[in-house]
Ligand SMILES: [Zn+2]
């Protein structure tokens with residue numbers, strides 16, 4: 001089968017590799033139908049994290065189920081489903097507590113398409129077939145009337161945006177939300193969308209990029225153009241989504257006393273300083289951590305199927321399967337490849 005493979009920084013190639021096979025009766029094989037480029041994918045390919053050997057690319061997809069182990073219940077051949085980008089069993093204590101990113105049966109960072117981060121190759125979803133080690137836990141079926149392209153990013157970035165605001169708006173219904181976008185293009189827009197769906201009093205979107213600001217406004221957020229050096233207003237819920245220290249500092253300055261600062265940012269490299277004295281004095285609550293994809297999928301898919309959440313409005317570019325290698329360097333906010 002063909003698999004989009006990253007050979008070295010900036011070098012992608014379709015490679016012929018052996019087809020995966022079912023290895024246990026709780027597994028599935030799926031054929032990706034629509035694959036989205038995650039915000040971290042461009043950094044994986046650019047060599048931000050050392051590339052020691054070729055790795056399979058891609059971890060956000062909607063796929064068709066083509067094989068199922070004998071013990072799998074509740075799924076059927078031919079069904080389409082969102083595949084959790086993280087490998088998790090669904091049965092251990094962490095999984096049952098909704099912390100599927102920390103599944104006790106798998107090493108940390110057991111994700112598709114992220115070998116440079118985890119050191120383990122689980123395969124990538126820019127492939128003709130993908131092995132799913134725990135089918136019931138990792139596959140969330142979608143309605144036959146839903147468009148696979150519309151849901152392509154639901155495996156990771158869409159629930160990442162959702163969980164950045166959902167618990168905080170549950171605790172403070174109707175609160176205003178500020179999303180600070182500084183380097184990861186789609187997650188902050190999904191967070192703004194989710195905040196609007198979940199009843200935020202208003203959603204503000206701070207960013208330096210014109211295209212993101214315009215899209216945020218179209219989604220219903222109030223755009224704030226900033227270089228992150230100026231003085232922001234104060235907000236009860238602030239989402240920090242990006243890669244830069246000025247963006248992080250801006251988000252913290254914008255969090256009101258006893259407010260919540262939520263980080264969905266990944267800061268590689270040396271430790272990043274935090275103004276803990278000020279955070280202590282003002283009672284700023286800091287929430288940080290990875291998205292628990294498998295645990296979140298049913299809730300997020302339900303919001304999309306009801307028509308409330310429309311992730312397709314963040315998609316800025318759709319290409320054919322065979323064109324994805326050439327399209328990869330494009331700076332699209334959300335690039336999706338559709339199987340031809
Ligand atoms: Zn991702």
Ligand SMILES: [Zn+2]
Pocket residue numbers: 088089090091092093094095102103104105
């Ligand atoms: Zn588990």
